[in-house]
Amino acid sequence: NAGVTQTPKFQVLKTGQSMTLQCAQDMNHEYMSWYRQDPGMGLRLIHYSVGAGITDQGEVPNGYNVSRSTTEDFPLRLLSAAPSQTSVYFCASSPDRVGYNEQFFGPGTRLTVL
Amino acid sequence: AQKVTQAQTEISVVEKEDVTLDCVYETRDTTYYLFWYKQPPSGELVFLIRRNSFDEQNEISGRYSWNFQKSTSSFNFTITASQVVDSAVYFCALISAGGTSYGKLTFGQGTILTVHP
Numbered sequence: 001n002a003g004v005t006q007t008p009k010f011q012v013l014k015t016g017q018s019m020t021l022q023c024a025q026d027m028n029h030e031y032m033s034w035y036r037q038d039p040g041m042g043l044r045l046i047h048y049s050v051g052a053g054i055t056d057q058g059e060v061p062n063g064y065n066v067s068r069s070t071t072e073d074f075p076l077r078l079l080s081a082a083p084s085q086t087s088v089y090f091c092a093s094s095p096d097r098v099g100y101n102e103q104f105f106g107p108g109t110r111l112t113v114l
Numbered sequence: 115a116q117k118v119t120q121a122q123t124e125i126s127v128v129e130k131e132d133v134t135l136d137c138v139y140e141t142r143d144t145t146y147y148l149f150w151y152k153q154p155p156s157g158e159l160v161f162l163i164r165r166n167s168f169d170e171q172n173e174i175s176g177r178y179s180w181n182f183q184k185s186t187s188s189f190n191f192t193i194t195a196s197q198v199v200d201s202a203v204y205f206c207a208l209i210s211a212g213g214t215s216y217g218k219l220t221f222g223q224g225t226i227l228t229v230h231p
Contacts, residue, residue, distance in 0.1 A: 031217070033219070035221075040123070040223060040224075041223060042118075042120075042205060042221035042222055042223045042224050043159075043205065043207075043221040044221070045218055045219060045220070048217055048218065050217055056217065058218055059218070059220075088157075090159065092159075098209075098211075098216065098217045099209055099217055099218075099219055100147050100209060100211070101164065102149070102161045102164055103149075103161070103219065104161075105158065105159040107157070107158055108157055108158070
């Protein structure tokens with residue numbers, strides 16, 4: 001089991017560029033989520049999904065899109081990158097449908113927007 | 115809405131001291147789940163414990179113990195005889211079973227623990 005994998009590990013973008021952060025899990029988990037971590041603010045939920053074809057917004061969804069076409073993959077798209085999106089992004093999955101159990105986190109993607 | 119507050123931004127102790135990390139939460143739901151995660155300097159997030167709102171028993175795991183008190187909405191974490199390897203950022207988190215917080219895990223701001231040799 002690879003667990004939760006994220007690519008890339010590091011990324012530098014220019015303002016206005018778009019990109020997709022990849023997240024995959026091989027544990028057949030229904031629940032997947034994306035968080036951003038900023039100094040002094042903990043982790044904040046961006047979007048989450050309770051199964052293939054179902055997504056919903058978290059606390060800070062603006063500027064990000066997600067889709068869930070398969071159980072395994074949950075990509076996060078930045079439509080037009082802004083410096084305020086400089087952060088560390090974590091993807092997570094959980095074995096129950098709504099995240100009540102332990103969430104398994106990926107290693108993170110460090111994104112810098114210039 | 116739900117909220118988690120970790121009032122201690124940073125704590126510094128000397129090895130072998132006991133240390134308690136505070137966590138206070140807010141939720142309108144009667145069914146909810148509380149978590150503690152550890153983030154060592156390497157950056158990954160490590161699950162430590164999960165507790166549901168109907169189980170107020172304290173838990174001990176080696177040098178770690180957790181005190182859950184619904185009356186004060188607190189879920190505090192104590193490390194006994196701290197070690198340098200305990201140096202990390204510790205996060206408390208909450209997910210509620212209903213309402214607008216359904217499916218949404220809320221984290222506290224985190225407490226940076228530094229254990230000096």
